Amino acid sequence: MNVSRIQRTKKAAKVAVCALSLLGSFSLSAIAADNPNNWPEYYRDSNAWRYSPLDQINKDNVKKLKVAWIHQPGDIQMGLQATPIAIDGILYYVAANNNVYAVDGKSGKTLWHYQPELDPMSATSFWAAQSRGVAVGHGNVYLGSLDGRFIALDQKTGKEKWQTQLTDFHNCRGCNFSFPPQLAGDILYSGHTGGDQPQQGKIFGVNAKTGELVWTFNAIKDDPKSWPGDSGKVGGSGAWMPGVYDAKTDTILIGTSNAAPDFFSEGRKGDNLYSASILAMEGKTGKLKWYHQEVPHDSWDYDSAFEIMTIEHEGKELLVHLNKGGFVSVLDKATGKPYNVWKFTQNANWVDSVDSKTGELIGRKDPVAGVEATFCPSVLGARSWNQAAYNPKTKLWYSNGWDFCNTVVPAAQDPEQLGWAGVFFGISKLELIPPPGQKSGSARLDARDPITGKVKWTIDYPVPGMNSVLTTGGGLVFNGDATGVYKAYDADDGKELWSFNAGSGFRSGPISYGVDGKQYILVPSGLGGLALGFATGAFPNLIGLPGGAALIAFTLED
C-alpha cells in the first residue's frame, strides 16, 4: 500500500466511522479493524490473525527500515511483554507492573501515563510484574490488574473511570490478570491466571461502561463425575489468555488452562471439565454454547489457552488452535466438532496419536505417582503463549515452535503447605531436558498450511523465538529471538530480508500501524518472563540473557 492509498483509506475509514457509529458498539470494533492503519485489539482482529494489511513496507524496501523513535517505560521487571494497541495514530500499551502509557505514534512522545496502586501482595505472587496488554473501546482503555481488578481509564486522559475487584486475590494464591480483558460488545470479559495454582478458574463478564459484574462462568464444572470430592476446589483451569469475539453470533471463544495439580492427577479422576478446553460462550450471558476438550483429564500441563484463529476454508469457518501438547485442532466454528487434527511438534510421546476426525487421544501414557518418566513436550508446551500469525495472501500460518521434554516424578503436594508464590505441579522432581538422543532443545519458525499442517518453509532458531509472529500485506513475516535479534522474512519462501539487534530479546507482540501516510513496525523489546527460568535445561544459551524494556518503532527512511 503506498502513501496515498493509506491516506485514502484513512479518509474512507473516517467516513465509515461517521456513517456506522449510529449502529452502536458492535460496529465500532469492526470499523477499527477495517481501518488498515489500526491495530485495535489484541490479535488485531476477531480472526486472531495478527495480520496487518499495510503494504508500504514490502519485500523490496524492507532493508531500508530504520528506527523512528524509542519509548522507554522505565520498569523492566520481567521485560516488556506487551502487545500494543494502535488507533488513529495513538498507541496504548502496558509495561511491567501495570504501567499503562498512551504514546504518540509519530513521535513516540508520552501522552499520558497511569499506574494503579497495586496490592503489595501482587509483587510476591508467581505472576508478579508481568503485564501483557490493554484493550480499547467505548472511549476507555481497559486494564486487567496484577491484583485481580478490571480498571477502565479515559482513553483521552488516562484518568480512572471505574474499577471492579473480581478475584478473591488474597485467598486464591495470586489469581490475577496478566493479559488484557477483551470486549464482547458491551461486555468486558477475561479469565484469570492460572492452571498451576490450587484455585478455581473463573471467567468474568463485566458491563464495559459501568464496571458492574454481569456474569461469572466457573471453569470447574459442578459435577462429581468430572471432579470427585473436593478436587475441583483446587482444579485450576483458568482461561488466562485473551479470547476472541464473533459479533455476528454474539459468541466468545476462549481456551482454558490445564487441570491442577498438573502431574499428580490421581485425586481428580474424571474428565475434569472444562479444563484444557475451547469454550464457545454467549457474550451477553456467559452461557456455554459448546465446548471441545482437547485433553480430557490432562496430566501433563497441556493448556488449551492459546489463540483461537478463524480461517475460512471451502465455504466453512474453521478454528485453528494449538494445544501445548503439540497438536493443532481444526474445529467447525459453529459446533466445535473436529474437522482435522494435525501434529505440530516433532516430539510427542504422551499419546500415540490423536484421531484426526474425532480428536480422541489414542494410546495415552499417563504419569504414575512416584514413578519417574519423561514426557514430551514439556510443561512449556510445543510453543509458549506467544502467538502465531496468518497471512490471507499466502494462506500460511506462521508460528514459532520448540521441542524439548521434561522428566518428572509425580507426587502429592499439600496445597496448604504450598508457598504463596509456589506452583501446584504435583511433583517431587521436574527437569527440563532435550528430546531423547539430542544434545539440546531445538526451535524453529514454521510456515504451514493451517488446515493440514503441511510445511511450506521452516527456519531453525538456535535461540528460541518467544515473541508473537507478525505478518503484513507487504508479503513479510517478522520474528525475533531471545537474544534480541529481530528479522524480516519473505512470507512466501522464508528468505531473510532484514535484521536488527535490539540488545535484549523479545517476549511480546510486535504490531504494525500507519499514521500520516507512514507505516510503522512497532517492536516491544525486553526479555523477561517465567519460561526463561524453566527452559534452560534444554537451552543453556538462555541462561542469564539480559532483560530490558524498550518500545521500538521502525519505519522506512525518507
Place this chain on the structure above:
Amino acid sequence: MMNLEKNLMGGLANIGLQSRCCKNRNPMMWIGVFILLCFGLPSFAGGAPGPAESEASPADRLQSEEMIKAGELTFSQNCTYCHGYKGIGGKARKMQCRDSFTPDYLFTTISNGKQRGSLIMPPWKDSFNEETRWQLVSYILSLKTLPSCSE
C-alpha cells in the same frame, strides 16, 4: 516484618541447636554451642542477632544429608521454575559450583526475595518457616560440591 523478627530471634535456638542436638554428634557442633553460650547469648538476648550469630549457628549442621535432602524437595517444588533443575541457572545465573554464597546471604535472600534489573524473586518468609528456609540454604550450598564442579 514481624515474621522476620520472630525468625531471627528464634533462629539459633530453634533451628541451629535444639532440633538437631540429639542426632548430630559432630564435635564441631558442640564447640559451636560452647562458643555461642560464652559469647553469643548475651547479645542475642538483648535484641535481634547480628550477622555473626546467624552465620555461625547453622553452619555446622547445614551439611547434614537430611537437611540437604529436605531442601532439595522444597527447591524442586518451588525454586526450579526460575533457577532451573538443581540450580542449573535460569533467568539468573547458575547456582551450581558457586563458592561465594554464605549461609546468611542465602537465608536473607530466600526470606526477603530480591529485585534486580528485570529479575524479581518473591519473598518466602511468609510461606516457609525457618526450618524450611535453612533446608533450602543447605541444599543450595551443596550444589558447589557437585561432581561437575571439579570437571
